[in-house]
Amino acid sequence: MKNLFKTKLNAACFVLIPACIGINYLGKLFASVLKLPLWLDSIGTCIGGILGGPIIGGICGAANNLIYGFTTGDSITLVYALTSLGIGVAVGIMARLGRMEKLSGAILTACVAGLTAVVISTPLNIIFWGGTTGNIWGDAVFAWSQASGLPVALGSFLDEVLVDVPDKLITLLIVYAIIKGLPKKLTSLYELDDEVASLD
């Protein structure tokens, strides 16, 4: 419990962050090349959170959106820096609590991450886009909720839940498969309770 937010800020962590941001970009790119109706743009953030802990996960998420916002002109992404930060921190905490060891834990983590994303994104959606998310399925639900007289906040919430929770579920299942396949040589770089022993 004490180590929940403990972070090693060494070279290994500062190399992990750009790699994770790159992975986020690739996930989004593959999703658009294969025309999948999901975003899949937080794979890297989740990996960063699991390997480096909540703080590295949060930095990965926020830096990801800030860098893309300021260099590719995607100001839409910029608004969601807070959401990415939340996802990174949530996944990091769940991983430190030992939930990413088993498949059932991974699914639970996905629900927590998805709901975090929904809670942070909904107000942003309402302020900036009047409640829509830019995803066809989600926006169809939003249009339906508005037509049937539900309040904007509830409609936007449903819109976000419908898109974010399945997205995070698939993301974390992929991440779980990848993390299980990483060599110990790499993961040991990020372990907290390592000690330097001298042989003499």
Add this chain to the structure above:
Amino acid sequence: MKSISLYVDKDTCLTRLHPFAKMFYILAAVSAPLIGGALWIYGLFLAISLCLLISGKIIRKVFPLIAFSFTIIITIFLIHGLFNQENQKVLFHLGPLVFYEEGLLYAARIGLNILNMLLAFATFVLTTKPADLVDDLEQAGFSPRFGYMISSVFQIIPQMMGTMNTIMDAQRSRGMETEGSLFVRAKAFIPLISPVVSSSLINTRERAIALEVRGFDSKNKKTFLREHKLAGKDKTFMLLMALLIAGSIVWRVLTWL
């Protein structure tokens, strides 16, 4: 290798303007209409952004960006024009669809906000080289470790795209289908993404060792090859923007009284 940055290498006064001055412009363009609260302030900043973009000779690069956001703006207009809660006054009919004034006004406000943000960011993004931005940030006291992080993103992504194309070709030559029904495409995602992700994570180990050997964790003060300070021109520009923000506050107070 293709860079992901949209920077256009042109020697105009906008490119030469200090990145901080341009960031200050974004701040002014985003905050002033929100503070002022009137629709015409959006128009004013849209006009300023367009003038800046034309003077920077990069207006043609902006159109693809605007075209991308247009689908979102159209959805917003449709949803709010048709179904907004406060809709009362019918504005016009389009076949069986009825558009209302309140919803359309609300959508216009959001649409203008999106366009305004997009153009303000475009003036910054299209005229600032990421490496220069990182350099200037570090000279202003930003942590060099974070500076490394930002600039290495720009090196890593083209590398990863190269790996991705290799892996895509390799998997296709083994008979993997990447086109077809949704299920086929979804099935292709994992064999494509996992080798790229694993290999790039494994590469980070070597990169970390290389950095540590070169003194990445050193606490000494870093020096710079090229000193870049805010010039008089940059300060005048920032002062003008500060005046615009102040003006919007005055306008808000006046409309309240």
